[in-house]
Amino acid sequence: MQKLFATIAVIITGAILLNAVEDFPRFGDPHSPPNSGVSGGSVSSSVHYLQNTYLDTRVPNVVTAVLADYRGYDTLFETAVILTAGIAVFAILRVVRRKDEEESTGSEEKACSGEFSTSDSDGEGRHRVVVGTACRVVVPLAQLFGFYIIAHGHPSPGGGFQGGVVLGTSFILLALAGGLGSALGRLREDMYLRLACLGVFIYAGIGLLSLFFRRNFLDYGALSGLLQTGGEEMARSHGIFGVELGVAMTVTSVMFALFANLSTRGELKGGL
Amino acid sequence: MMEWIKTTIVPHFNFWIYVVIMMLGLWAAIGKNNLIKKLIGLSIFQTAILLLYVSMGVKEGASIPIVDETMGEAAVDFMAQGGGAAGATAFPINPDLFANPLPHVLMLTAIVVGVATLGVALALCQVIFRDFGTLEEPEILNQIQTIQDDV
Amino acid sequence: MILPLDIILLIFLVIAAVVALKLRDLLGAAMVFSTYGFLICLIWAEMGAVDVAFTEATVGAGISGALMIATIFKTARKSSD
Secondary structure, eight states, X not given: OHHHHHHHHHHHHHHHHHHHHTTSOOTTOTTSHHHHOOTTSOOOHHHHHHHHHHHHHOOSBHHHHIIIIITHHHHHHHHHHHHHHHHHHXXXXXXXXXXXXXXXXXXXXXXXXXXOOOSOTTSOOOOOHHHHHHHHHHHHHHHHHHHHHHHTTTTSSOOHHHHHHHHHHHHHHHHHHHXXXXXXXXXXXXXXXXXXXXXHHHHHHHHHHGGGGTSOTTOGGGGHXXXXXXXXXXXXXXXXXXXXXXXXXXXXXXXXXXXXXXXXTTOOSSOO | OHHHIIIIIGGGHHHHHHHHHHHHHHHHHHHOOBHHHHHHHHHHHHHXXXXXXXXXXXXXXXXXXXXXXXXXXXHHHHHHXXXXXXXXXXXXXXXXXXXXXXXXXXXXXXXHHHHHHHHHHHHHHHHHHHHHSOOBHHHHXXXXXXXXXXX | OOHHHHHHHHHHHHHXXXXXXXXXXXXXXXXXXXXXXXXXXXXXXXHTOHXXXXXXXXXXXXXXXXXXXXXXXXXXXXOOO
8 A cells, every 4th residue: 555655656756857858958068057057147156256266276186176165164064964964863863871881991091002892792702714814904094085085185185084084984884894993992982972072173274263353254365474475365265174184073073973872772882 | 659659759769668667666666565566666766767867968979077177177277367358257268168066965865865864764664574464554553453443 | 978888878767767676675776876876987987077977976875885784784675675
């Protein structure tokens, strides 16, 4: 019955959408309204971005500049949404037991001592030699690559979101290979929660800083006197980089928090 | 028939496929019983919408939206020489040579927010499994019905 | 934009979506869903949206599959439909 209703609803909706498809511009048309604006009317804002980004910000990658500068409000609140999702998973799943706290800090100290803890708390004590050794090689490279992506968001594809996800994935790999304890030993729970909040705080703080120079919120050009860049364009470039750092902090910690809570049902012990 | 296909489907074939993918996702979100399957369906629905947006910015023969160094320096020289002709405010980059960056920006954040909300949905699935012992929608509804009947 | 590649990838995409929704083993469905994310990443790279392709390669093919598999391990693996 449910499937019948679903099929009827899908057929009706699909027919309406396919009927509307005819009004769309041809695929790949460079002069369609979204690409070049209405003929005889206003020019599309993407043309403005393409022509002015390098002059305004000295950032060759148009996507990074539009993301962090022209549409900074959008990205600020998207970052806030990601932080909210991390807090929501924490609130839904996290189980805090007072007795277990001492044991968990003990295992964390063991993990901090530099060795991958090859035994899980389920006591099987399997030595995953191949996985552990491969991880020891891959994880530092993945983290280096993550920082490279964050730092090279200006001249090449990349930025805070991509680099943050890669950094978060490196911690997830650590958790998959050596148990969640070895990953939590490197990025403790209180640390990643603080890091997530600090990311949004850095983003909003850079925006607020420009208010003190009697400019608009998130107008990084106002920081040229503070950063000693000599021109507003380079100040915007550095402002974009600071914002991307904040985004990367939030995304890294929220991605790791999601995996840590989901893979242990909020216990933060044992792991998969 | 052939004429209809040539004039209707061929210029918009990608939009037809997006609608098919979108309807697959919608059908799964309504018709499937398992909650994880519903989430996979919702994610497929979301990617179909993202595809629709990004394909709007595709230009035939265009490059990726990164203004290369030489063109960037030409832009700086252009400003140093007083901005070209009087009244011209923009550097004459031909926008047809670069893909439209605006849909990319909007969809990039949407993907990361999408995975964060998927995490919240999966957390809710785990709580439902802890309370009801199943992820099948009819069984959950039955259990809720029996609880209400008892009360 | 490369039209033949676009058509081939979109057909693969529909197949991946159908298989991900048809499989009764949820672990297999999650893995096919990761494949779906990777195909989407290829389509975006082909369309010239390199930043979006980068994000999808890390998120769609990486994190979302890992989160789903984590949840399936903690709940039930079999699906009734």
